[in-house]
Amino acid sequence: MSPSERAALIACRLAREISDEDVVGVGLGTPLALAAALMARRSHATGSHLLVAGALSPDADLARCLGGAAALAGATAAFVPHVLTMEMAERRAMTLQFLRPAEVDGAGNANTSRIVAGDGSVRRLPGGLALADVARILPRIVLYHTDHRPRSLPARVSFITSAGGGDALAGTLGPVRLVTDRAVFEFTSRGARLQSLHPGEEIDRLRDDTGFTFAVDELRVTEAPTAAELAALHRVDPHALRELELRATRDAAAGRLAGLPASAQAVDAGAPAR
Amino acid sequence: MDKIMPASEAASLIRDGDHVAVQSMGTQGIPMLMVRELIRQHRRELTITSVVAGIGIDWLSFKGVMSRFCGPIVSMERFGLCQGFRRGVQAGLIEFEEYSETGILARLSAGSRNLPFGITRGMIGTDLPALHPDTIAEIADPFTGERVLACRALRPDVCLLHAHRADPLGNIQYEGGTIWPDVQIYPKACGKTIVTVEEIVSEDEVRERPHETVIPHFAVDAVVHAPQGCHPTSFFPGYVYDEAFHEQWVAVSRDPAEAIAMIDRFCAAATQVEYLELVGEPALASTRNWKELA
Numbered sequence: 001m002s003p004s005e006r007a008a009l010i011a012c013r014l015a016r017e018i019s020d021e022d023v024v025g026v027g028l029g030t031p032l033a034l035a036a037a038l039m040a041r042r043s044h045a046t047g048s049h050l051l052v053a054g055a056l057s058p059d060a061d062l063a064r065c066l067g068g069a070a071a072l073a074g075a076t077a078a079f080v081p082h083v084l085t086m087e088m089a090e091r092r093a094m095t096l097q098f099l100r101p102a103e104v105d106g107a108g109n110a111n112t113s114r115i116v117a118g119d120g121s122v123r124r125l126p127g128g129l130a131l132a133d134v135a136r137i138l139p140r141i142v143l144y145h146t147d148h149r150p151r152s153l154p155a156r157v158s159f160i161t162s163a164g165g166g167d168a169l170a171g172t173l174g175p176v177r178l179v180t181d182r183a184v185f186e187f188t189s190r191g192a193r194l195q196s197l198h199p200g201e202e203i204d205r206l207r208d209d210t211g212f213t214f215a216v217d218e219l220r221v222t223e224a225p226t227a228a229e230l231a232a233l234h235r236v237d238p239h240a241l242r243e244l245e246l247r248a249t250r251d252a253a254a255g256r257l258a259g260l261p262a263s264a265q266a267v268d269a270g271a272p273a274r
Numbered sequence: 275m276d277k278i279m280p281a282s283e284a285a286s287l288i289r290d291g292d293h294v295a296v297q298s299m300g301t302q303g304i305p306m307l308m309v310r311e312l313i314r315q316h317r318r319e320l321t322i323t324s325v326v327a328g329i330g331i332d333w334l335s336f337k338g339v340m341s342r343f344c345g346p347i348v349s350m351e352r353f354g355l356c357q358g359f360r361r362g363v364q365a366g367l368i369e370f371e372e373y374s375e376t377g378i379l380a381r382l383s384a385g386s387r388n389l390p391f392g393i394t395r396g397m398i399g400t401d402l403p404a405l406h407p408d409t410i411a412e413i414a415d416p417f418t419g420e421r422v423l424a425c426r427a428l429r430p431d432v433c434l435l436h437a438h439r440a441d442p443l444g445n446i447q448y449e450g451g452t453i454w455p456d457v458q459i460y461p462k463a464c465g466k467t468i469v470t471v472e473e474i475v476s477e478d479e480v481r482e483r484p485h486e487t488v489i490p491h492f493a494v495d496a497v498v499h500a501p502q503g504c505h506p507t508s509f510f511p512g513y514v515y516d517e518a519f520h521e522q523w524v525a526v527s528r529d530p531a532e533a534i535a536m537i538d539r540f541c542a543a544a545t546q547v548e549y550l551e552l553v554g555e556p557a558l559a560s561t562r563n564w565k566e567l568a
Contacts, residue, residue: 028300029351053302054453064564066352068302069453069510071564079510082299082325082455086375090395112347113372113401124363124370126355127347129326132374133396163399244352258517262563 001200003248004240006181007032009198010144011233011242012225013179014098015040017142020047022096025085027129028053028068032144032245033098035062038236043229051094054079062237063260089134096140099131099175100245103157104143106192106212108164108175110135111157128161135162141175146246148180154211181246182206184222185214196222277444277497280545281311284468284496288312288432291319293344295382295433295464297456298324298331300351301515304507305436305470306330307500310541310549313337323382323430325375325455328507329523332356333537335368336530344371344428345378353520357527372402373410377425379455381409384427386462391424398423432468433460436504437488438512439473439480444494446471447486453510461489470500472512500546502558513561519553 001009014036018024022045024037037050041057050057053068055076064071069079080088088094101110102125112128135141145152166174167189177195178185183206184195192214197206199221225233233242239256243249285308288294294312298304309330312320321342322331328350334340336358348359348370362368373381380392393413397403398421403410409426435457438449446469448457461467467489474497480487503509506519526532543549550558 027351029349031352067514067564068508070302070508070512070514073511079453081453081458083379083458086379086455090376122364124360126349127345127370127372128374129347129349130375130396132400132402133376133394136396136398160399160401165399254521258521262560 001198003246004243006198007240007243007246007249008225008230008233009222010146010179010181011035011039012229013184013222014142014144015043015229017140017177018045018048018096020045022048023088023094024048024050024096025089025094026050026052026098028066030098030100030245031062031066032146032242033100034065035233035237035242036098038062038065039229039232042235043232051080051085054082054085056080062241063239063257066241066257086130089130089137092137092139094138096142097134097138098142098144099135099162100144100146101131101161102152104145104153104178105155105157105164106214108143108166108178108187108192109157109160110143110162110164110175111159113159113161116158131162135175136173141166142177142179143175144179146181148182149209150211153180155213182209191215193217196220198222199224276442277491277494278442278474279496279498281307281470281498281500282315284308284498285311285315285317287466287468287496288317288320290317292432293321293323293430295323295430295456295460296327296330297433297435297454297460298327299454300326300328300349301353301520302508302510303436303454303456303504304328304330305434305500305503306505306507307470307498307503307546307549308434308468309333310543312339313537313541323378323428325378327356327359329356329520330507332358332523332527335359335362336533336537338367340368342369342371344373346373346375350520350524353524358530358533361530372405373397373425374402377402377410377423379459380425381428382459382463384425385429386459389427391426393422393424395422428463430460430464432466433464435460435467435469436500436509437469437471439475440469440471440497441475441477441480442497443477444491444497445477445480445487446489446494447480447483448488449486449511452488457488461493466495467493468496468498469494470498470503472501472503472509474499502550502561503546505550505553505558505561508561514564516557516561518557518560
């Protein structure tokens with residue numbers, strides 16, 4: 001699979017996590033998750049709701065959403081103040097978030113704080129924002145990662161920014177699934193279990209490239225995106241800006257975004273109306 | 275009392291060593307005129323609190339203004355990590371007092387209500403609480419026994435905000451209310467409030483739209499006129515973030531010398547008018563439009 005195909009597969013796989021009952025919260029730093037949430041609303045989960053940069057379920061493509069609130073006036077019926085979004089999460093009125101940490105281990109612990117290298121040096125990461133909160137509070141958290149290798153998926157994260165321990169069957173809190181660019185894992189009370197391998201992946205190589213151990217009950221292949229899914233994805237993300245999140249495609253995607261012509265419609269009609 | 279003053283005078287309300295809460299949501303709503311003024315005046319040893327710190331905090335990091343960051347994340351969203359902040363922390367020059375989002379909001383909210391602490395269900399089971407024995411403690415809900423975290427009240431010395439308009443008295447208005455968490459919490463939790471605004475209007479004009487006054491004059495210490503004052507970040511609904519400026523920053527901030535040269539070039543502007551001239555009208559115009567819609 002090419003990096004572009006992997007990005008499309010991740011977006012479609014994440015979208016399949018969304019159902020009509022979901023209220024999904026997404027930030028501007030995770031275009032793959034945003035593509036998934038926008039696409040789900042245009043395909044199998046038209047009843048789901050999305051909160052992005054405060055905007056409630058905007059009728060906008062990914063490019064416009066990436067402009068943030070100021071680009072979304074006219075495309076949404078409501079801006080939800082950020083504090084209220086956080087309160088929605090706290091009372092579980094938000095049901096699902098997709099999070100992409102730097103490290104994830106087999107217990108579902110995630111790290112976006114700091115990584116200690118073999119020589120003892122510390123690499124500072126951005127921090128987790130609400131990661132430590134929502135992983136403990138929301139009904140469902142799905143983690144994803146775009147660079148599946150031992151360093152990203154260690155036996156134990158070097159710092160626990162958000163706690164694992166999730167088990168969808170047992171109903172315990174914590175991330176229930178991990179979607180990478182090569183496979184899908186489920187977290188259970190007994191640790192990680194392989195749910196499916198992406199097309200073209202081999203189990204032995206995947207084991208070598210995964211730092212944590214995982215159980216394999218049955219070898220399944222991740223269902224490739226259907227034509228209908230790809231069409232919905234193309235409608236919400238015609239410029240494939242979801243690829244901003246993969247190292248191999250980031251610069252090209254940023255170039256495409258920068259090259260998009262400015263809207264004929266101004267963000268705001270100049271001075272504040274009054 | 276007329277509270278309108280130049281940025282240089284407003285910055286004198288901030289002392290070395292102060293804890294300053296700065297409005298910031300990644301690429302959105304950072305009062306950059308005041309950020310540049312703190313750099314121009316060589317403030318030192320500041321502790322900064324933001325909800326999502328972005329390019330402004332990166333500039334304060336590179337220029338040695340900030341020695342501690344107290345909050346949940348430092349990130350320019352899709353533009354990635356703040357390299358000055360990362361280098362500062364890794365070199366031991368900056369301390370990152372890291373909380374989750376509900377953790378820092380609980381601390382500020384308790385501060386704003388004069389309560390001893392706020393509570394959260396977040397952070398439990400992570401490595402974060404152990405970093406903060408003085409401000410985070412696990413307690414039992416007295417009614418159910420559920421374990422929750424007590425988050426000690428936080429009252430920063432000063433806050434820096436940006437708004438749509440103010441009158442000379444210091445009544446601060448946001449067009450259509452405000453979606454920013456900072457604006458709703460900081461003025462109540464902080465000792466002093468400094469607000470930069472897109473537009474200065476008369477008290478009469480403010481009275482025509484009293485429902486848009488978010489911060490009343492008695493809670494405001496200084497008003498600074500700063501049209502397009504959040505550039506290169508966005509300010510809803512007037513302008514989006516400057517994409518090319520952020521990309522340029524991502525490129526140069528890999529090299530500290532280049533990064534500092536860029537910061538110094540823009541901080542050389544003594545006023546907002548000079549700054550906007552440096553940025554140039556084509557770049558500013560680009561932030562008043564976003565992409566052609568698909």
